[in-house]
Amino acid sequence: MSYRGFRALSAVLASVFTLFAEPGRAADADPALPALVEPGQTEAPAVYAARRAALMKEMGEGVAVIYAQGSEDGDGYRQGSDFYYLTGVQEEGAVLVLAPKERTYREFLLLPARDVEAERWTGARESIGGALRARYGFEKIYRTNRLLDLTLGLAGRSPVLWQVSRPSADAKPLDIELYGQVGGRLPGVSVRSMGWTLDRMRSRHSAAEIALMQKAVRISEAGFVAAAPEIRPEGFEGAVEAEAERVWKSAGARRPAYASIVGSGPNSTILHYPRSERTMHAGELLVIDMAAEYAHYAADITRTFPVSGHFSAEQRAVYDTVLKAQQTAMALVKPGAYVEDLDRAARKVIEDAGYGDYFIHGLGHFVGLDVHDAGAYHEPLQAGMVITLEPGIYIPERNLGVRIEDDVLVTPAGGRYLTDGLPRDAEAVEAWLAAHRRQ
Ligand SMILES: [Mn+2]
DSSP: OOHHHHHHHHHHHHHHHHHTOOSSOOGGGSOOOOOOBTTTTBOOHHHHHHHHHHHHHHHOSSEEEEEOOOEEETTEEEOOHHHHHHHOOOOTTOEEEEOTTOSSOOEEEEEOOOOHHHHHHHOOOOOSSHHHHHHHTOSOEEEGGGHHHHHHHHHHHSOEEEEOSOOOSSSOOHHHHHHHHHHHHSTTOEEEEOTTHHHHHHHSOOHHHHHHHHHHHHHHHHHHHHHGGGOSTTOBHHHHHHHHHHHHHHTTOOEESSOOEEEEGGGGGSTTOOOOOOBOOTTOEEEEEOOEEETTEEOOOEEEEETTSSOOHHHHHHHHHHHHHHHHHHTTOSTTOOHHHHHHHHHHHHHHTTOGGGOOSOSOOBOSSSSSOOOOTTSOOOTTOEEEEOOEEEEGGGTEEEEOBEEEEEETTEEEESOOSSOOSHHHHHHHHHHHSOO
16 A cells, blocks of 8 residues: 555544544534545545445446536536546536446546537546546547447346436536437347435535545635624625635635525525625524535535624524423434424424514525535434524515525434534623624
């Protein structure tokens, strides 16, 4: 083993041992980050190869074609998370082909043909050769014009075509379209679904993934601290958002993990208020739901602040109810618990307090490569999963909205807040504001 390899292994072991440590740890005790390949902040190619091997073991036979399915946003191209999870490859238009029954070559990476004119606009791409194969960890890299031919050959020897990604209303079913073409030329081939297999794999995070998510959380928390001076009477929602995002990018985050929500007064009751264009006033609440993405991993954090620095009696009653709902759900987090049972327990707290009609969304979701991450919500939680707990009460007629959202790691001993760097109870929120905002 090389020195670098030894160092990487030591870091992995260290992070395994610190992963399930006691709650209340400081940021300096966070697990060590895995070695990242720059640019792109990917893990080593062997990490993705191991995931492909695990998926092929589940397949057993046949062929799986997984398209990149990424999308452009204001910060550039973001790779589709299923494809990224299995390859670490950030290229647009790429395709992964897996064929576990093959004797020698079981995995193929297909990349679009080079286009010298397009590369003048978006940057040079590498030719297929030893350097690219080593960088991506694939022995076989082809151009995408060979996709149908390749799939026909592989399916001819093992005639099952696997749908790996969960079907979604947003993504084009490119795999199913290709399988239709294959089936039209190769009678007897069957199309089958891998069901929740890949979602299940993605939701059970490795120690390295959890370290990356913890880093995303720490960067996000630093954004809240930087934004705190802008939380004040006659402050501007947009300034809160801008300060946080400036700090995130300076710390290596590629983009916000989702469109930042900074809503004061009436806007605090709009769940996904997108505009951050209002001036906040004394006596109002400010809901801030914003977090960074680091190395493709999301954080997801919401805090609610009194603009004047102190909650009114009515605001405090609502705030304490939301907090109690979160704490009640948190106490139930452990391997074997069901997300829907957490949701029901939190909902009961809010209903019993008389606010049942004002909690109009679900309690939470998985977090990982996506902010609303893959996962089998109908199955029991397992150690290594990360979920949000985000109860909220929104009373439009009072211009009063409260949401508290934390990212919680499931450990054998129960839930552990990854987001332990920001205040949560009402007094701590007031004290934190007093310490961080503009005097
Ligand atoms: Mn969320």
